[in-house]
Amino acid sequence: MPGVPLLFVLLLLLLLITGTPAQSFPRDLVARSTVGLAATAAYPRFGGLRGDNGTARLGLDFQRMLRLNGTLFVAARDHIYAFDLRQDKGTLYPERHLTWETQDRENCAMRGRRQDECHNYIRVLVPRDAETLLACGTNAFSPLCRTYQVSSLAQQGDEVSGQARCPFDAKQSIVALFVDGSLYSATVADFQASDAVIYRSLSPGQAPLRTLKYSSRWLQEPHFVQVLPYGPYVYFFFREVAVELSALGKVLVARVARVCRNDRGGSPRVLERRWTSFLKVRLQCSIPGDTVFYFDVLEAVTPPQTLHGRPAVLALFGTQPNSIPGSAVCAFYLADVERSFEGPFAEPRGTTWTPVPEERVPQPRPGCCAGMGPAAGVVTSGDFPDETLVFAKEHPLLHGAVGPAGGRPLFTHTGTRLTQLAVDTGAGPRGNHTVLFLGAEDGRLLKVLAAAQSPEATQPPGGTPAPGDTQEPGDSRDSSGKTLLLEEISLYDPGRSCLAARDPYCVWLPSRGCVPFSEDLPSGFQQDVEGSLGISGTCQGAAEDNDEDGDLAHGVRHPGPEAESAVPVPVLVGCVLGAFALGALATGLAATCCQRPAVPKAPPEPPCAPRTPTQTPVPRLYPALPPRDPPEPEPPALPPARAPRDREPRSPPGRDHRAGLPGRRCRSGRPGARGGP
Incomplete structure (x- = not known):
């Protein structure tokens, strides 16, 4: 190819290679409709008890929700609220509530x-039977449990210790459930x-049962879901932190463990x-390919659902905390989960973990x-041979992992982390569609229509293709067998909190929201300049004098329909790469077609005059021009001295300390992550 520059050829090859990838990461779906904050501001919301200064000042801080017999029970800080779902009044206000303060x-x-x-953060709220509820709270780091009637929320019986049934700190994880009259809890x-436990208690006529204490092989910094x-x-x-991957650092992996009832x-x-009978195995949600991409951080798991005619659970996963944020939803057939516990055991061999040969496994098989x-010949678990019990004590981990139904995620999303999951597997007039509702940490709710059932979905697992597996990943066209992002709803903006701004000019008033500080403000305002509340955010913009479009209960201003929207990162990256490729291509064509004659070199510049000792050397970019007037002699350089500097007076609150101008006015903010403003 005479006359064609090498750069042009390389660019063409690059475009050909990147234009037809062998197997790409699934593209983020584009929402078919969006709902902004201006619209969701009119949704019914619960802002606290009327006339209760505690909930108005501290916020609600919801901890648990339980739907039971047409009633929604919400466990919060120092309170439990009961909402009647059978009566649509257009507002959210509890029919009854109880107060349990420490x-x-x-x-x-x-x-x-x-x-x-x-405070008393109610972290456990589970039905004990058809008429009673068990509630457990942190109780100022002294956890307690009580039993309440479902109908009236009246207390029954005495309090019992909440240790191993409820965490001490509201930030610690807890799951609990009554099975066969016994409470199974994990916290x-x-x-x-330091003592993570899977615990069974409150069993009539039986002693409590728990996992091995302080054993990294059994539990290593777990977060129960x-x-x-x-x-x-x-x-x-x-x-939990993977003990088998300790050579790679502190790596989180998803697990599923089981015990016999x-x-x-x-x-x-x-x-x-x-x-x-305690055994555990890895739960794997990944994108297949030459290099497998894993979503290892388990965030949420649904109760058993019927998926494609088979019992399954759907789980939400995320990436490692120090990596690019991304999330995926995977489905797991419970039959596959059960079968995975029949696999080989794992044990350390040097720095790696290897499967245990089957001839070394005692009989009856541990677990x-x-x-x-x-x-079948063993009457009770205490009758197992000692070698079986010793092996079970030292080998709680199984080798291998449980793969997702279809071998790939149902839905993936990058750029932000998804933290909550709810599923409707019987959506549509025929009840044959699956809709995912996903909550993001940036305050959005995603409504996703999962891929329709493929003909191969009813085949036995192992070679089961994913529903719609033959389609191009990330394609959002409306056709059969494709996952669609139906709607994206903005519910709140977590980055507009007043107290989280840590701005000394901004204060929080429960009645007026986020306002600039002034001497004539009434008492009772709050500030968090030191960051002791542990929340984050900014205080942006200027607050108007009126609050007609604000949410006074939470101090939030919602942007109007003309609010500026951000450009998606994939679109921005694609535009930059496309502009670079087109610019390079145009440059190559111009260099090929237009040949400019060589420009003769300019004569060498005469040597410069010697500088005086007081002259400062300055690099020259162009030839010097003759001066119009003779230069004045510069004064002799003085030795460097540190001049005394007067101390500037401190500006009063509400004034800019730099120029004495009025301080920044701040827009009303939203309460922080702990439910407060």
Whole structure:
């Protein structure tokens, strides 16, 4: 190709290579419709009890929700609210509520805790039977449990200790469920959060049962997400630091563990009052390819659903905390989960973990339920041979992982992390569609129509293709077998909190929201310049004198329809790459077609005159021009001296300390992550 520059040829090859990728990462779907903050501001919302200064000043801080017999129970800080879902009044206000405040706030503060932590955060709210609820609260780092009537929220019986049934800190994870009259809970059992536990208690006539204490092989810094019964087992879904990947650092992985419902603990010699059936295996949600991309951080798991005619759970995963934010939804058939516990055990061999040969596994197989299957001849779990119990104690981890239904995620999203998941597997007139509702950390709600069932979806797992697997990933055209992002709803803006701005000129008034500080403000305002509340955000813009378009309950201003929207990152990157490619192509064509004659070199510049000692050397970019007037002699350089500097007076609050101008006015903000303003 004579006359064609090498750069032009390389650009053409680059375009050909990048234009037809072998297998690409799924593209983010484009929402078919969007709902902004201006529209959602009119949605019914619950802002606290009327006339209750505590909820108005501190916020609500919701912890748990439970839907039972047409009633929505909401557990919050110091309160439990009950909403009647059968009556649509256009507003959200509880039909009844109870107040449960701590009596140990002084001791909590003496132990070095902040005032906002020394409340009773209701972290457990589960039905005990058809008529009663079990509620457990942190109780200022002294957890307690109570039983309440479903109909009236009246207390029944005495309080019981919440240790191992409720965390000490509201930020610690907890899952709990009653199965066969026993409470299965998973949390931390001590004040320092060093003893993670899966615990069974409140069993009539039986002693409590728990996991092994302080064992990194059993549990390593877990964060529990879900608990559910299935068959003769109870399954726990959680994420933890992978002990088998310790050579790679602190890597989080998703797990599913199970215990037998008829487990009574081991013998007095081994695993007494400890689970004999505890096993765990990795839960894998990944994008296949030459290099597998994993979503390892488990965020949410649904209760059992019927997916394509088979019982399954849907789970929400994220990327590692220090990586690019991204999320994926994967479905797991419960039959596949159950089958994974029949795989080989794992054990450390040097710096790696390898499968245990089957001939070394004792019989009956560890993890079996007494009186069932291979352990049909064993009456109770305490009758297992010692070698089986010792092996179970040292080998709780199984080799391999549970793969998702279809081998790939149902939905992926990048740029922000998704944290909440709800599923409707019977959507549509025929009840044969699956809709995902996903909550993002930036205040958006995504409504996703999952791919329709493919003909191969009913085949046995292993080679099961994903629903719509033959389609191009990320294609959002309206056709059969494709995942669609139906709607994107903006519910709130987490970056407009007044207190989170840490701006000394901004203060929070419960009645007026975020306002500039002035001497004539009434008492009762709040500020968090030191950042002690641990929330983040900004205080942007200027606040108008009126608050007609603001939410006075939370101090939030919603932007109008003309609010500026951001350009998606993939679109921006694509435009930059396209502009670069087109510019380089045009440059190559211009260099080929237009040949300019060589420009003769200019004569060498005469040498410059010698500089005087007081002259400062200045680099020259162009030839010097003759001066119009003779230069004046410069004064002799003085030795460097540090001149005294007067101390500037401090500006009063509300004034700019730099120029004495009025301080920045701040737009009304939204309460922080802890439910406060």
